[in-house]
Amino acid sequence: MNENELSFNQAQKKVDLWISEFGVRYFSELTNLAILMEEMGEFARLVARKYGDQSFKKGEDPEGISKEMGDILFVLICLANQMGISLEDALRATLKKNTERDKNRHKENPKLQA
Structure with a gap:
């Protein structure tokens, strides 16, 4: 693993340090669950725009999927x-x-056979 890569354990320690330094304390688990669902909705909206039938609205960032994944990962951590x-x-x-x-x-699922 190079210096820019994070294991999950390292990421969990970094998030904990960030919370203690900038966040004062963790929100309650229920609040964080609600935030996680909100972030999942934002992620789903962008995926629907990029890979589904809807087009992006003016001002929406097609590359925002990565940002939303980061937000989801942060709250999950x-x-x-x-x-x-x-x-x-x-x-x-x-x-x-x-x-x-x-x-x-x-491997045995005929729906997945090319």
């Missing part, structure tokens, strides 16, 4: 920190679960 969840451990567990459950499922 806040929630993980508040709940004492390691995102690295959570992702490892999910990959293991999905591999065990789905190792052949997608």
Whole structure:
């Protein structure tokens, strides 16, 4: 990993430091959940514009998808920190679960065959 890359654990520490330095304290988990849903809506709107049938409105940034993903990740990290969840451990567990459950499922799905 180069110096510009962040592991999830490093990102969780950086967000925690940012909150203590600039944010005073974390918002409540319920407030952060509402913020996460708001950010997901903003992300969904841009994805619909770029990949769906709608066009961008004047002033909307087609490259804003990356910004919205960053906003989602920030709030998700806040929630993980508040709940004492390691995102690295959570992702490892999910990959293991999905591999065990789905190792052949997608390969055998005729809808996914080219």
